[in-house]
Amino acid sequence: MPDGGELIIMGFIRGAVGVKGWVKIGSHTEYLDSLLDYPTWYLIKDQQRVEAVLETGKVLNNKELQVKFEDCDTRDQAEAWQGYTIAVPRADFVETEEGEYYWTDLIGMSVINHEQVVLGSVHSLLQTGAHDVLVVRGEHGEKLIPFVEAFVGEVDMNAKTIQVEWGLDY
Structure with missing residues (x-):
């Protein structure tokens, strides 16, 4: 290699x-x-x-x-x-456009909501046809978060974090 x-x-x-x-x-x-x-x-x-x-x-x-x-x-x-x-x-891998990511780069990233609560980390992604979905697992259970602008904010590749608008009770 x-x-x-x-x-x-x-x-x-x-x-x-x-x-x-x-x-x-x-x-x-x-x-x-x-x-x-x-x-x-x-x-x-x-x-x-x-x-x-x-x-x-x-x-x-x-x-x-x-x-x-x-x-x-x-x-x-x-x-x-x-x-x-x-x-x-x-x-x-070819460089991605702004706002595009390889799934392999998102897996393992910490997912933090608007209240600064760590929901867990990205375990995998699902392709639904309409949009991709983050499968997040952590101490608050499993969360399925649509990977769309309405719910996903900043993706910080250096800090390995994804900011989301997603409550604990969703």
Whole structure:
């Protein structure tokens, strides 16, 4: 892994496709083709971690991502990758626009309401279609807070805090 940076899990290899070394991907990204932005992936399974370089990739019918790695030219070689987790270095992520955040950066941040009560920390996020939802867990139980301007104020990446308009009794 480059420079000891953090690897972020982005998906997994579902299996082989065809006979020329292609694999189909289960992606954890918002857009299927987002993984194609990263030319080098780290494939992880059990205690093994292998660097794989993308040769090419495509999205079929807006439903399935398929890729071919360099030096993977047969179905047998492709089948060997099934079950591997796909990770990329966090340092390789593209900078976000103002007010946009990668979910991985929000997880673990402290959530503090307008009364300066710590509601807990971000455990995960949910995608509902209308908007994303923060899943916050702490001593006050679990809170589901819509990640919209009406409820979420300042997100301080340096202090690792999110200010929210959310009461304890919500």
